[in-house]
Amino acid sequence: MVAALARNFGDLDVAEEAAAEAFATAVERWPAQGIPPNPGAWLMTTANRKAIDRLRRERKRDDKHREALMLVDHDPPELVGVIDDDRLRLIFTCCHPALSMEAQMALTLRLVGGLTMPEVARAFLVPEPTMGRRITRAKHKIRAAGIPYRVPSADDLPARVVGVLAVLFLVFNEGYLATGPDTDPVRADLTAEAIRLARLVHALLPDDGEATGLLALMLLTEARRPARVWSSGELVPLGEQDRGLWDRALIDEGHALVRARLASGVAPGRYQLLAAINAVHTDAADARDTDWSQVVALYDRLARLDPSPIVALNRAVAVAEVDGAEAGLELLDGIAARLDGYHAFHATRAELLRRAGRGVEARAAYDRAIELAGNTAETAYLARRRDELG
Incomplete structure (x- = not known):
């Protein structure tokens, strides 16, 4: 330009x-x-x-x-640079290394990713006013520093791809399980666009392990979409899904990408480990056949790379499958203060309390999860589970 x-x-x-x-x-x-x-x-x-x-x-x-x-020409200009896609070019441009990673992600999600301010805030687990201030600060820095709009060259891509992958991951997550009460519970438009762009990034940087891992993760997750919501509009958890409805072509493609990365001999990054975890799930013909010990081992590796409370939450679910509900609850106690405003934490805790026979506490946890959840399909599932307690 x-x-x-x-x-x-x-x-x-x-x-x-x-x-x-x-x-x-x-x-x-x-x-x-x-x-x-x-x-x-x-x-x-x-x-x-x-x-x-x-x-x-x-x-x-x-x-x-x-x-x-x-x-002055009002017709679309000829495509320039190495990125032959308008939206992906803008995402790479917005992920400018002069901005912090958080600012890159927030600004790009808001301007290019198609997410509303509340959706961006929920993606970062912060209040909407907080996210608004972060985006405003990013805009001010662009002006104050005179950061130019420059389409990145091929040499710029490796330095910006981390932010780009993070943006695509969050866009996909919003489509996979929409956080707003006024949207469809699953937004196929967002997941499809995220996958399309992830394919383009993978084609641009075929040797980037994390680009490959993110694409594999999206494909293996998207493969389960046909079985994730009942016709009644209620969410279907992984263990109860009809695996015959899963998209085998997407699963096969995702597994092939995971195997290719494993064969490379290079230590896997965050998205590659998440893809490997999903490969274990989609490799099981029945939920009872899931190799939960392998899932725990993969989460152990992921926790060393990404010691976030979200990873700890998901690891606790896997540990509960191996060592029992009380073991999982003990791990949840260690992250309770950091995830008190996150509905999935309370939903997970409710399920484990239920399995442990602690019905009164489970009901209170379900109530808190329902209060925080915005997804209508998830809310319907949680309400049914709570009401089944009697």
């Missing part, structure tokens, strides 16, 4: 400032007005106008100004 502007106006400084102003305008307008059908064309047109405005203000370079007026 900068190169095209520089060719149009004959001045690199004008081109860079116009591109930066166009990007800043997008940051301001897109959250309120929505992402335009062709983001790249919108940015190019806006940058052209910004450049023309600057030339007018300076009252210089009259000949170039007249030339620029003829060069």
